[in-house]
Amino acid sequence: MELDWRSFLLLALFAVPWDSWGSQRDPVTSVMWDYYHERLLGGEAFVFDERVKLSAPPFAEDARQVPIQIDASAFDGQVVRMLAWAELNPIPQIFDFQPGEQVLPRLAIRIRVEQATPLRVAVLTRDGLWHVGSTQIDAAGGGCTAPSVVRAQAGWEEHLGEVLGKRFVLADANRLRVQVAHPMDNGLVGGIPEFFLNQAQLRDRSGNTLASLELFPAVSENPTISLDVKGNVETELWLRDNNGNEFKAEL
Amino acid sequence: MRWILILAALASACVHANPLAYDLQPRQIADGVWLFEGSTDNFSQANGGNIVNTGFIVTDKGVVVIDSGPSRRYGEVMRQAIARVTDKPLLKVMLTHHHPDHVLGNQAFSDVPIAALPGTTALLVEQGDTMAENMYRLVGDWMRGTEVLLPTESLEPGMLEVGGRTLQLLALSGHTGADLAILDVQSGVLFAGDLVFYQRALTTPGTPSLATWLADLDQLQHLPWKQIVPGHGPLASDAAPFAQMRDYLGWLDGVMRSGAEQGAEMNELIRTAIPERFAGVNLSRYELIRSVSHLYPRYEQAAMQRVDR
Secondary structure, three states: OOOOHHHHHHHHHHOOOOOEEEEEOOOOOOOHHHHHHHHHOOOOOOEEEOOOOEEEOEHHHHHOOOOEEEEEEHOOOOEEEEEEEEEEOOEEEEEEEEEOOEEEEEEEEOOOOOOEEEEEEEEEEEEOOOOEEEEEEEOOOOOOOOOHHHHHHHHHHHHOOOOOEEEEEEEOOOEEEEEEOOOEEOOOOOOOOOOEEEEEEEEEEEOEEEEEEEEEOOOOOEEEEEEEEEOOOEEEEEEEEEOEEOOOOOO | OOOOOOOOHHHHHHHHHOOOOOOOOOOOEEOOEEEEEEOOOOOOOOOOOOOOEEEEEEOOOOOOEEOOOOOHHHHHHHHHHHHOOOOOOOOEOOOOHHHHHHHOHHHHHOOOOOOEHHHHHHHHHHHHHHHHHHHHHHHHHHHOHHHHOOEEEEOOOOOEEOOOOEEEEEEEOOOOOOOEEEEEEOOOOEEEEEEEOOOOOOOOOOOHHHHHHHHHHEEEEEEEEEEEEEEEEEOOOOOHHHHHHHHHHHHHHHHHHHHHHHHOOHHOOOOOOHHHHHHOOHHHHHHHHHHHHHHHHHHHHHEEEOOOO
């Protein structure tokens, strides 16, 4: 039989999975969504999804250290990857996180923002759909091009890779918080080339990988990171920077 | 046709009338002591940054001005208002600290000695231009023509005789690292600067620590004051501002200390419920977000240990 355009429209409406969380309507005002959808998500299927919670303060009090927190535990057990970025940053990408089965799809980290911008985290679930959490932050700006605080301290090289950390018991997980001494140079400050931690893995004591984290230089200097693991398995955090320096911590 | 002409005339009158006019009314609070009281709001295009308390003391020989306000325009209006109260010359401007709402009116007093603690001048050299730029962003055209004008004199703590009046100067540090408090001994009026906020949430960029601030409050409260002029908020003649400051600082310290012990994230802490007793303290949520950014890293570090191997 022949379908006219009205029938097509009707069919299309029924074909779209209609749930109350996911939608095609962007919750923030963005001029860059299509670009990042293509570039970072390869144009793959996505929904804007309130169940992916991306928290940030309404404004950046210190644009060099903006705390963001991502919670996709609504999809626990189904998460393959989590990508985060700040749309209007000169270096937009923040991290690429693969939580594994023993680590909750939650993460907190501090980032630099250069100006007011939408923030995004895209969570890929096993069914191949990207669930996108969004928020917006206001900023006076300049966080990416501000001179390094770390480099202004004499002898900072001697502290490179030192890790402060602690394990905290939460209701549903153990939270591992770390702060790693590293300048995280992003190449945007005159005369200082890129020098940043770009890889991290959380491992158990047998060396099995529990979670992998790729970092980008939108992450603040002296990165502060929280991961929530299930149960009280003893862990080792392994880190490497783009100059090949490796660092380890036990938590 | 006549109506249209009248309306057009009115409209053009409105356009030509200066919409960015500070309404500064000096209020006498003691013999020779005057206050310009600002609102307890945040900086905005609507208020031109007039969220601050400034004042002046009329001595036998002339006038001592305390803080110059958030913009050149404010400083100019302030100077005109002072001239309506007294025709005595201006002897000195004293700055309580280097924050932009207290010092960016300096240009209006460029022919008068401007005095501050050495630490205040150093902080103004370091941060003044950035803070002034941010003020343009926050309040807009009110700032036109405003630039940082550095102090020309250094103040030391102790008794200062000015024009037959004795001012007790205290060099404290709890709010910014260099905070001047001024007690007019004769009247008992204490210009506390931003060491005291009242009915307005305190701000913490640059505080050495909340403990330092609490110690400063002890010093101030022991002075023989009769009235307190907070840096922000209403004039008080009892110890209520001190009690509120201690309560608020203690709460803020407790929120961050217990947060760090429990592994809380900044984004969790900024959603902490504001206690009912601070309902009358303006901007407490906004300032909590700022204070967590300023101070929580210190609490976090204190709660963690070296774990690298």
